[in-house]
Amino acid sequence: xxxxxxxxxxxxxxxxxxxxxxxxxxxxxxxxxxxxxxxxxxxxxxxxxxxxxxxxxxxxxxxxxxxxxxxxxxxxxxxxxxxxxxxxxxxxxxxxxxxxxxxxxxxxxxxxxxxxxxxxxxxxxxxxxxxxxxxxxxxxxxxxxxxxxxxxxxxxxxxxxxxxxxxxxxxxxxxxxxxxxxxxxxxxxxxxxxxxxxxxxxxxxxxxxxxxxxxxxxxxxxxxxxxxxxxxxxxxxxxxxxxxxxxxxxxxxxxxxxxxxxxxxxxxxxxxxxxxxxxxxxxxxxxxxxxxxxxxxxxxxxxxxxxxxxxxxxxxxxxxxxxxxxxxxxxxxxxxxxxxxxxxxxxxxxxxxxxxxxxxxxxxxxxxxxx
Numbered sequence: 001x002x003x004x005x006x007x008x009x010x011x012x013x014x015x016x017x018x019x020x021x022x023x024x025x026x027x028x029x030x031x032x033x034x035x036x037x038x039x040x041x042x043x044x045x046x047x048x049x050x051x052x053x054x055x056x057x058x059x060x061x062x063x064x065x066x067x068x069x070x071x072x073x074x075x076x077x078x079x080x081x082x083x084x085x086x087x088x089x090x091x092x093x094x095x096x097x098x099x100x101x102x103x104x105x106x107x108x109x110x111x112x113x114x115x116x117x118x119x120x121x122x123x124x125x126x127x128x129x130x131x132x133x134x135x136x137x138x139x140x141x142x143x144x145x146x147x148x149x150x151x152x153x154x155x156x157x158x159x160x161x162x163x164x165x166x167x168x169x170x171x172x173x174x175x176x177x178x179x180x181x182x183x184x185x186x187x188x189x190x191x192x193x194x195x196x197x198x199x200x201x202x203x204x205x206x207x208x209x210x211x212x213x214x215x216x217x218x219x220x221x222x223x224x225x226x227x228x229x230x231x232x233x234x235x236x237x238x239x240x241x242x243x244x245x246x247x248x249x250x251x252x253x254x255x256x257x258x259x260x261x262x263x264x265x266x267x268x269x270x271x272x273x274x275x276x277x278x279x280x281x282x283x284x285x286x287x288x289x290x291x292x293x294x295x296x297x298x299x300x301x302x303x304x305x306x307x308x309x310x311x312x313x314x315x316x317x318x319x320x321x322x323x324x325x326x327x328x329x330x331x332x333x334x335x336x337x338x339x340x341x342x343x344x345x346x347x348x349x350x351x352x353x354x355x356x357x358x359x360x361x362x363x364x365x366x367x368x369x370x371x
Contacts, residue, residue: 024068026208028080030171032059032199038095039192045142046189049094055193056089061104067210071217072303075259077108078210079302084125086153094143095133095191098179100153102127105302114210119161126334129153129179135187135239147185147239152348152358154178161201169201182348182358184243186236190355223256224370227266227297227343229363235356237278237323244274246357252297253368262299267292268313272322279321291318293329305337309347326351333359341365 034057040050063082066073073079086100104125113119129151135143157175164170173196180190229250236243252266270291275284282288295313302308311331318324333347343363349356 025064025066027204028063028201030061030201032197034195034197036195041189053092058087060085067208077111080106097131098129099131100129117163122158125155127153144187145189145191147187148181151179151181167203171199171201173197183355184234186239220258224368225254226366227252229361231359231361233357233359260301264297266295268295292316
């Protein structure tokens, strides 16, 4: 298996492993049945695949609802973190039989409904999808969605929960499910599904009640930080051609006004390997192999350790021969912050939602002491 995807699996387990440090949680297990359409990209071959596939899957999850009363438990209304397995039931000649292993997070929408029978939440699942049947010019030419058997897996959506007993809930959800390899092997339009699910959730072990009264959240004053980052990844520029290193360096200055967010500005410098092999007619200058951008950054803090980095960058200079096709780019992902100020994670960098490459990131945070 590609080391990039092994890193993704490790990150998913690391994110969920932080739950074990909590002094109090409720273990839950859930089983869901999913059914829904595959979205076409509007092409003739996309419509052909859409009409041939009726997506059905089974989903299994083991989770830990955090109810210790710590600050982030209260802020996010006692969320659930866990691990899941997703199995497509039928095999499809066009896309195979996708499976996925992932880490997940459920966050209730309202503090007022925590003790009601009917509750609502939003969720995210992040992991690795495998057992897909990729594009092959001879054996599977119609599937231009995916060029690899192993891909990143993302599922975002909303769910409703109805308590039918102290231990059991009925659940239903709808969301967007996405398989993509981040342009590590083309074609990579990505597979998009909108599954509707129905299932049950069961509480294991001793029943742990969510606190009736929420704890007071202590005031947190402003803090400022410098982030220094290294991005590494790979990119395939054309079908059937080699894959090359893609990476860069980043620095940003962030302001943290409270518990949930950090925001600020920074610079990104990107490097694209293989210019001479891809474009031998171009001079091998530093500028032709790199790009420089100013980037607005925002970090959404989910726990003391886990956060979601979001960015919008504008190039100061770029190169279309490196497939930097717009003057701007977007970034979103997930990171884990260690106790020694190091952090690691993975993001997708994209141009108008079209993947450029997956950024596997290692960085260091330095607090800036204001006078």
